[in-house]
């Protein structure tokens with residue numbers, strides 16, 4: 553086999569292992585990926601949530617919540633509103649439910665398995681929406697953005713954050729939000745990563 557072909561094959565295997573660990577976590581690797589995400593992404597997640605200026609009565613949606621650290625931070629900021637989450641990994645739904653068991657019992661938090669393109673919520677439900685290191689693995693990013701927009705209130709605020717090794721480029725991102733129908737899309741950057749903020 554040529555070197556180039558071998559390299560391609562290795563990349564294919566690495567990509568598929570990374571997908572199992574972090575992209576759409578599954579099995580033992582997925583479980584491990586969840587623990588790693590929970591330990592390493594808390595500060596970045598807090599930064600993205602701060603940008604959303606969460607109010608106690610906000611109804612908030614997180615797509616691709618992974619191990620549920622963002623949900624935990626949101627649950628401490630919301631009291632009379634509520635937090636809903638959808639993730640396309642059964643393993644992550646289990647980890648996030650375990651992490652947020654108390655807030656789920658009181659009804660403050662609702663987490664479910666599902667994909668961003670088919671969000672099980674009525675139109676104009678949420679004041680705020682976020683996703684962290686998730687859009688780069690959605691099958692159809694534009695369909696995902698339009699779907700989130702559908703369930704957001706008019707005037708609601710969205711934040712999509714990405715860390716440096718997420719695989720998501722910041723080029724053309726604000727334009728994607730505008731194409732999906734959002735307004736005031738702009739990029740905010742720190743040394744930990746970047747975030748697109750926009751208004752519905």
Ligand SMILES: C[S@@+](CC[C@H](N)C(=O)[O-])C[C@H]1O[C@@H](n2cnc3c(N)ncnc32)[C@H](O)[C@@H]1O
Nearest residue numbers: 574576589616617618639640641667668684686
């Ligand atoms: C890299 S992880 C990030 C998890 C978490 N937000 C964090 O920052 O630690 C990507 C997450 O997006 C979820 N995901 C992938 N495709 C999705 C889809 N189509 N709809 C909803 N969630 C999806 C994965 O299951 C995974 O939990």
